[in-house]
Amino acid sequence: GESVGLHLPTLSVQEGDNSIINCAYSNSASDYFIWYKQESGKGPQFIIDIRSNMDKRQGQRVTVLLNKTVKHLSLQIAATQPGDSAVYFCAEIAGNTPLVFGKGTRLSVIA
Amino acid sequence: NAGVTQTPKFQVLKTGQSMTLQCAQDMNHNSMYWYRQDPGMGLRLIYYSASEGTTDKGEVPNGYNVSRLNKREFSLRLESAAPSQTSVYFCASSPRQGLNTEAFFGQGTRLTVV
Numbered sequence: 001g002e003s004v005g006l007h008l009p010t011l012s013v014q015e016g017d018n019s020i021i022n023c024a025y026s027n028s029a030s031d032y033f034i035w036y037k038q039e040s041g042k043g044p045q046f047i048i049d050i051r052s053n054m055d056k057r058q059g060q061r062v063t064v065l066l067n068k069t070v071k072h073l074s075l076q077i078a079a080t081q082p083g084d085s086a087v088y089f090c091a092e093i094a095g096n097t098p099l100v101f102g103k104g105t106r107l108s109v110i111a
Numbered sequence: 112n113a114g115v116t117q118t119p120k121f122q123v124l125k126t127g128q129s130m131t132l133q134c135a136q137d138m139n140h141n142s143m144y145w146y147r148q149d150p151g152m153g154l155r156l157i158y159y160s161a162s163e164g165t166t167d168k169g170e171v172p173n174g175y176n177v178s179r180l181n182k183r184e185f186s187l188r189l190e191s192a193a194p195s196q197t198s199v200y201f202c203a204s205s206p207r208q209g210l211n212t213e214a215f216f217g218q219g220t221r222l223t224v225v
Binding site for chain 1: 115142144146151152153154155156159161169170201203208212213214215216217218219
């Protein structure tokens with residue numbers, strides 16, 4: 001079957017370690033950012049979001065950091081589990097426009 | 112709660128054939144979107160409908176048309192399919208467009224054009 005993860009950057013981590021997935025965005029006018037998780041054969045699912053007036057936001061086991069100066073976003077996953085294996089996308093919104101997605105990173109958790 | 116439902120899940124077309132991908136949401140969302148996903152390319156926006164009665168082109172609209180049939184339904188039509196349109200197509204919806212509005216995605220339609 002088709003793999004949407006072909007040719008993506010891959011991050012391999014040991015189970016229990018922390019994961020950091022990075023994303024560079026290009027539009028300095030973007031004011032809202034979302035991280036999505038996509039498991040094989042499924043649509044993207046919302047993980048966490050952050051507005052441009054914030055530098056950090058925490059959820060359950062996940063933290064998003066935003067550095068507007070260098071237009072960089074990161075997703076930190078604490079105590080990574082096998083169920084975290086997926087492709088992760090950052091997406092951005094500038095004003096009243098649709099989501100624009102980055103290319104994605106595949107996270108592979110080694111048990 | 113069904114969320115966003117896409118039909119069909121899989122489809123094989125011959126070059127030149129036409130077909131319509133269906134999408135329906137039951138969350139009373141105003142905005143709906145069609146994306147395509149190719150290996151290593153992320154999701155690219157084809158068309159979107161900010162609200163019922165309006166549609167706009169996205170990043171890659173060529174070869175496609177859309178219809179916002181009502182608030183619930185947003186269809187994507189390929190009039191003359193080409194091998195370059197082989198992709199996974201995702202429909203999404205959001206309460207409105209813009210700030211603080213995450214999009215909810217369907218499960219995708221895997222289309223192969225031979």
